[in-house]
Amino acid sequence: MVNAEETHYVCGLKKEDFQTTIDGKKTDLYVLRNAKGNEVAVTNYGGAIVAIMVPDKEGNLANIIQGHDNIQEVINSPEPYLSTLIGRYGNRIAKGRFQLNGKEYKLAINNGPNSLHGGKEGFNAKVWDAVQVNDHAVVLKYTSSYGEEGYTGEVEVWVAYSFSDNDELIIKYSAKTNKKTIINLTSHGFFSLAGIANPTPTIDDLECQINADFYLPIDETSIPTGEILKVAGTPFELP
Secondary structure (H helix, E strand, O other): OOOOOOOOOOOOOOHHHHOEEEOOEEEOEEEEEOOOOOEEEEEOEOOOEEEEEEEOOOOOEEEOEOOOOOHHHHHOOOOOOOOOEEOOEOOEEHHHEEEEOOEEEEOOOOEOOEEEOOOOOOHHHOEOEEEEEEOOEEEEEEEEOOOHHHOOOOEEEEEEEEEOOOOOEEEEEEEEEOOOOOOEOEEOOOEOOOOOOOOOOOOOOOOOOOOOOEEOOEOOOOOEOOOOEEOOOOOOOOO
């Protein structure tokens, strides 16, 4: 495993810069390193990915994800979801309400009239329990209590990050609940394939492909209208 005393990594981050205590729970930096020596760095505050160091086509290592250099930047970020875990429910729930088994549940409102990414204090703002399994894997765990942000049921969540020798970052989510509920987990990564150190003002030189012929239009609060429209002839028709 990566030496626990080692504080300097290829990504340039330091463990001590991510160590603090919040409500009695300790935060830390977990660095995953594959056989090539490339790295992924994750903190257990919000499960934020703070660095992904991989080579470009010329073999030069570069960080390709937007992150932070220390724990205070993560906590106080004006972009609270920057490369963090999202839960209990990713994206918006209209008017912060949902029906389950004939009962209506009212959630915390934090985005106009809607509930976004789990509410006022979602999984992105929690200190997760963490176990670094080996050099290239770490598992985070968080227990969301009954009624948290208005959701029903207690939910135990595990998120496993692993970094393969093919430079693949693999994130696996699992959850267990004691009552029927809703859940929609994701990681809110902000990527720049040109490298964070060399930002591009536009995406003109980047290639993106989405295998979709249709899209869902949204209203003024970013909630789908219910229509399903073709991408042909719209800005969503990527070349």
